[in-house]
Amino acid sequence: MIRRLWLAAFALAATLGLGGCGYNDFQRLDEQVKASWSEVLNQYQRRADLIPNIVATVKGEANFEQETLTKVIEARSRATSIQATPALINDPEAFNKFQQAQGQLTGALSRLMAVAEAYPTLKANAAFQDLRVQLEGTENRITVARNRYIKTVADYNVLARSFPTNLTAMLFSYSVKPSFTVQNEAAISAPPAVSFDKAASK
DSSP: OHHHHHHHHHHHHHHHHHHHTTHHHHHHHHHHHHHHHHHHHHHHHHHHHHHHHHHHHHHTSTTOOHHHHHHHHHHHHHHHHSOOOGGGGGOHHHHHHHHHHHHHHHHHHHHHHHHHTTOHHHHTOHHHHHHHHHHHHHHHHHHHHHHHHHHHHHHHHHHHHSTTHHHHHHHTTOOOOOOOOOTTHHHHHSOOOOOOOHHHHO
């Protein structure tokens, strides 16, 4: 009987100790990170699903820049070839490769849309304009989802690095999670300089 009381007291103390050292906070934030990451993936997938329709519409335009179109197709292929599992958020190297692939796709799409401005029939194409609006909306959703993920990961990482919760992190192997970086973000988001002056390009 006394042994049971001691065990119960020990279990209670351990529970209170874990709660005080951030164990429950790690569980809560880990779930939030996973949920926000899933939303990022959903929006990237939404964009990937739009691209075949955009490519099909643009292909119908005579003399459209084949190189620009090819780069979009290749960038989409690279981006979708990376298996974006929940485990990706615990692997900085794989996460960085995923981020780079998505950044390349963003840049390729940006150039495609800039080039499309030079084709009046494309600009007048209702289907293309509808796809363009959907793409812009998706890019906005990606930004919102990424920002939410960045904020959640920041909260998690502060917990993992702060004392005394860093002791709990070490005890249960709660490592710092990778986040999106701002490297090349400005270059990716800026519209590319496109010249249609053939004489100037010679």
